[in-house]
Amino acid sequence: MVRLHEISWSEAKALFEKTDVAILPVGSTEQHGPHNPLGTDHLVAEALSKVVGERTGVPVLPIIPVGISEHHRQFPGTLWVPPPIFRDYVKATALAVASHGVTKILIVNGHGGNTAALLETAGELRRDHGVFAAVLMAFPPAMMKLGGGHAGTGETSVNLYFHRHLVNMEKAVDTQQKESLGPLKIEGFNTIGPAQFPWDTIDLTDTGVLGAAGKLIESTKATEELGKSLMEPFIEEVSVFVEELKKADLDSLLSKSHK
Template sequence: MVRLPEISWSDAKELFEETDVAILPVGSTEQHGPHNPLGTDHLVAEALSKNVGERANVAVLPVIPVGVSEHHRQFPGTLWVPPRIFRDYVKATALAVASHGIKKILIVNGHGGNTAALVEVAGELRREHGVFAAVMMAFPPAMMAMGSGHAGTGETSVNLYFHRQLVKMERAVDTKQKERLGPLEIKGFNSIGPAQFPWDTIDLTETGVLGPAGTVVESTKATEKLGKELMEPYIEAVAKFVEELKGADLGSLLSKPHK
């Protein structure tokens, strides 16, 4: 048992005496197409963290379930907080953990929209507080490389692997993404001509299954088998990294003094 909400303070004391590493899962509560649960990003971050934490015997903190997701606002059920509140909350949580002697934190993030804020927080923790925080995605690079989009084949497959009972495959859809914002042509997610614009998901897709403008993003081909093939090697790789982090001297990881 390594999940902090499920153990007592005396168990936590033992765990913290063994290692100065903890895992902080972070995600979002936002639309993931008509077939995936709103909690996809935080449920996957939590599931990966639990698997890794058990293998490496390090504490897994309670998941932070609401993040920087305002771009999904038009879809029912999506929640968000402003980036500054998200940053403050994550930082305060990390400092609370650090007060117990846990000065190396692996932030497992399920939502790309959180990344900029998390890297900023990790920078402040390292430079100003003597806490080393590393930020990684809960979804494996192999899934990102598929380019199967938000709520597409890759992400849906990972959901099927971790919590099949929450996925309604009969509602999965393949969705042609829109190409125009008014009279202007959209490129990728966020470009119109030479400029960027603050896109919302609804600008590109009606179903919430999201990818680059003009492409067809599939979710109907998702399988539990693919989810397993994507996640099992990743769980191993992340557990190995946590072992390396456990062995690393904290001082050597922190920000260096001025020359």
């Protein structure tokens, strides 16, 4: 597996003559409960990128480790950048890679708060710059269904699978999310009555573990085995997608002109 920052420019020259696809891992540095590392979202994005890069021979670019996380700011250690800066940084990075001939990029994103900005950026790259970027969530959809949530059973299990030494299960706790903001009732993940509201994590949880109002989030049930069973089929699925991306003709992926 090739990581761009580990090779020389002359090796990069030869590499870019052979491939027009790269993986760009993106994440966040933000609180993930009392038991998971602050880097969870970027560490998982990087770990998935590396294993998919190994399987497919597609080069992996350096990680972008700080994202849109201001809503976690009351928890020490959380870092963030404003959304316009994040969008511009990702776009400029993609354009720099594209200048070397890599025009198909898989953005592997570990943080849900980045998704909207990444899709906007990918849209701009596709429409205005002749670059096709797809945005992949680094955590499998199956994880969210299975006692999911931020720093909950699923995410902690994925951490145990990829980097057990960074998880302190002795500090893991189960969390009941708060169910009201002042007099107003919070329902589901982030709705207040019939509306949505711009919550900070601290509005919803004291531990930093986040799920849905009225539901117990059982971080203590996390296991490495569960992480393995969630990630291994997903790694396979993403690797198949990358193989398809390698074969795809760029023009067939770009934005169409007027009919």
